Amino acid sequence: MFEKQGASGYKEGLFNTIELDKHFNHPHARYKTIHVAGTNGKGSCSHTIAAFLQALGYKVGLYTSPHLKDFRERIKINGQPISEEYVVNFVESERGFFEPLHPSFFEVTTAMAFKYFADMMVDIAVVEVGLGGRLDCTNIISPILSVITNISFDHTQFLGSTLQEIAREKAGIIKKGTPVVIGEWLPETRHIFEGKAMEMNAPITFAEDKPEVLDATATPEGGMKYSTRHYGELTGELGGLYQGHNANTVLTAINLLASGSSYLTDPTATNERISNAVKQAFANVSSTTGLMGRWQKVSEHPTTICDTGHNVGGWTYLSKQLKSIKCNKLHIIVGFVNDKDIDGILRLMPTNAQYYFTKPSNKRALSESDLKAKAQQHGLIGETFATVCEAYNCAKAMANQDDFIFIGGSSYVVADFLSLDL
Numbered sequence: 001m002f003e004k005q006g007a008s009g010y011k012e013g014l015f016n017t018i019e020l021d022k023h024f025n026h027p028h029a030r031y032k033t034i035h036v037a038g039t040n041g042k043g044s045c046s047h048t049i050a051a052f053l054q055a056l057g058y059k060v061g062l063y064t065s066p067h068l069k070d071f072r073e074r075i076k077i078n079g080q081p082i083s084e085e086y087v088v089n090f091v092e093s094e095r096g097f098f099e100p101l102h103p104s105f106f107e108v109t110t111a112m113a114f115k116y117f118a119d120m121m122v123d124i125a126v127v128e129v130g131l132g133g134r135l136d137c138t139n140i141i142s143p144i145l146s147v148i149t150n151i152s153f154d155h156t157q158f159l160g161s162t163l164q165e166i167a168r169e170k171a172g173i174i175k176k177g178t179p180v181v182i183g184e185w186l187p188e189t190r191h192i193f194e195g196k197a198m199e200m201n202a203p204i205t206f207a208e209d210k211p212e213v214l215d216a217t218a219t220p221e222g223g224m225k226y227s228t229r230h231y232g233e234l235t236g237e238l239g240g241l242y243q244g245h246n247a248n249t250v251l252t253a254i255n256l257l258a259s260g261s262s263y264l265t266d267p268t269a270t271n272e273r274i275s276n277a278v279k280q281a282f283a284n285v286s287s288t289t290g291l292m293g294r295w296q297k298v299s300e301h302p303t304t305i306c307d308t309g310h311n312v313g314g315w316t317y318l319s320k321q322l323k324s325i326k327c328n329k330l331h332i333i334v335g336f337v338n339d340k341d342i343d344g345i346l347r348l349m350p351t352n353a354q355y356y357f358t359k360p361s362n363k364r365a366l367s368e369s370d371l372k373a374k375a376q377q378h379g380l381i382g383e384t385f386a387t388v389c390e391a392y393n394c395a396k397a398m399a400n401q402d403d404f405i406f407i408g409g410s411s412y413v414v415a416d417f418l419s420l421d422l
Contacts, residue, residue: 016103017137020111027118033141037129037170038149040313041246044294046128048250051288054078055277061117061125068292068415075113077120079289106130110137134172146173147253150184152313163188171196179203179256183249212251216244222297236282240295242317293414302403308411312344319348327404331395334409337364346378355382356391360412388416
């Protein structure tokens, strides 16, 4: 399992995936799909697109990773996780076939998801790439739309050490004749996407060229307010400054989906219905799809927020937001896995906070003492704690009602935090 083991849990190539797909008689071909890749924002965009399709009345599969509290979060239909019974029965009845293949955790999970969606007869599934794109085992699908949110440095040991190399891997999800939305582009990456789209004769739309989101501001409740080109004022339930970019990507994707009846196959999907579905999706994405960990407010007095941002691209926005917080004192509980650009992230973090250095319960975790030593080189001061639970208990005891507590650095730190009996 890559999430726990790192490189030893990652399998490059599609051989096992293709064998599993043949064994189950190509289940992904029995419903429409939307494919979502990118360095950051994949989860928020996938969940919001799924919420939009649900609001239109479709039966929607949603496949995302990693999970935070429960494995079943990865595979959902209309916001409801796959049943424990289905997971157990799948493993028991199919292990005789898949064990000789020695598939990775993600390969088996993807095969299970695709079969489950077919068995449950979904209308459409939103499928988030696990890692990269070109060789990711989700890349056997033939989607009606591909979305690439953005490109920044992450998983460089697998995807390449330059933005161009990473972009080539992500561009691997662009399929022949299939529209693709690029959420954000950089001078180093745009020509790569354009070249791949031209090669595949795929219509390409850059969401930033004609932005759908004209203005984005944080709301006092912790969400976002958007002024948009075609959908008026939108209230976004998801907080975090980075959600403005995600919203622009999602709305551009929705515009494409709504532009032809061949995509939505619903002649009653009028402009008014689509606009209402957009409003509903943005306002209720977490309750509709079960999304967690995106600038998620856990409690007030002190305000307590967790966020799964875990690389330099994500922290570019998180650091701005944390530095803008108006509070008596800022408490930051932070931990990382050891294959990230930790110095790059620490360089961005506010120096006026009290830090609680910890580690996630994960074999890839960077020790709290090593993190503290690195953090001190960047002027970040705090104490070490063996677990996220200990760090949170201390921060909670130290904070007064007008303080602000943030928990993050890694999806697995957030997972440990959300698993506590708060």
